[in-house]
Amino acid sequence: MSTVGKSIIMIGIVLIALGALLTLAGKIPGIGRLPGDIFIKKENFSFYFPLTTCILLSVIVSLIMYFLGKK
Numbered sequence: 001m002s003t004v005g006k007s008i009i010m011i012g013i014v015l016i017a018l019g020a021l022l023t024l025a026g027k028i029p030g031i032g033r034l035p036g037d038i039f040i041k042k043e044n045f046s047f048y049f050p051l052t053t054c055i056l057l058s059v060i061v062s063l064i065m066y067f068l069g070k071k
Contacts, residue, residue: 010068014061 036052 014064 034050034052034056036055038047038049038051040047
């Protein structure tokens, strides 16, 4: 298989895993509301930025890519 073909397959697998995670995220307690996530709520305004969740997902994806890229 060519390198481009392998890359497309890997991107597809990552997208499927990410889609499954996002679908199940509401059912798994703690995902999306971790300590360190920023949530500001005022009278007519609310702001939510999942900082810790983003860092955690980044580490997980980086580890997956590291181990899949290792030969």
